[in-house]
């Protein structure tokens with residue numbers, strides 16, 4: 528009887544302890560301060576992500592945002608200032624991925640945890656128990672671009688309206704994001720490799736770097752069009768903004784028309800991100816499709832990390848899977864005009 532009473536008491540205490548642990552999870556304290564660092568303002572995807580994320584910082588936690596204007600030395604300076612300014616955690620979109628190691632060293636001295644996002648630190652840089660990275664599962668995005676194109680082209684590419692010169696080879700150009708950025712490198716490699724593995728012969732006529740932005744996408748398209756003209760059958764763009772720059776040029780030259788459907792435009796253009804402007808271009812029949820770079824899921828994971836780190840929780844019940852001890856990745860969905868409405872209704 529006594530034995531039963533004691534074991535019951537122990538199990539009650541256990542339940543109480545578990546309940547307390549669970550309810551403590553995610554309780555950042557009043558008065559804590561965090562800082563967000565972005566590599567530069569004016570990047571469409573980063574602006575949308577920052578808008579979503581900063582609107583959801585846990586109540587009671589103060590925050591500041593710094594814009595490095597695409598300069599690592601400016602960002603270093605900003606980090607040094609805030610590290611000595613009593614901040615409890617830094618959320619960093621590094622300008623240069625190779626600078627992460629020295630950022631980690633600086634913060635480790637003051638025992639300040641870091642969550643990097645979007646610009647992935649090399650694996651040997653991510654050391655320490657309170658250093659994380661959250662970003663896109665970049666391997667899958669180029670593959671999804673290829674899948675969406677293969678589905679459009681169907682089994683019979685040769686002789687189809689997409690094979691404009693009838694040679695059964697896909698003549699493509701690539702608009703590449705920033706050199707050395709993990710997303711630019713992997714999306715570029717994977718879209719081509721995967722289209723080939725799906726059975727298509729592919730001729731990559733040129734790869735132009737356009738640094739993620741619309742203006743450079745326009746200029747890159749101008750160069751490409753002057754050289755290859757209407758022989759271009761497909762444009763793989765590493766993101767939506769560069770794709771939109773290319774489309775702006777094609778509209779200015781009268782190659783694309785606002786009055787045509789996406790199936791009637793003479794070049795297929797696909798992007799990545801699913802930004803508001805990207806989705807609008809799909810709606811208008813200009814951009815064939817995109818792969819969602821899911822900043823909502825990425826931001827939710829960052830904010831959950833913020834909560835766990837600030838509340839000192841043990842991570843036992845942490846709801847996201849952490850790869851190699853530090854990395855949290857999210858894949859994204861293919862969006863074309865065919866599923867745009869459905870996508871908008873659930874996102």
Ligand code: GAL
Pocket residue numbers: 570571572573645646663704708710739765766767768799800820
């Ligand atoms: C990529 C995104 C680009 C750009 C870049 C900045 O993931 O697709 O549009 O925002 O990050 O690092």
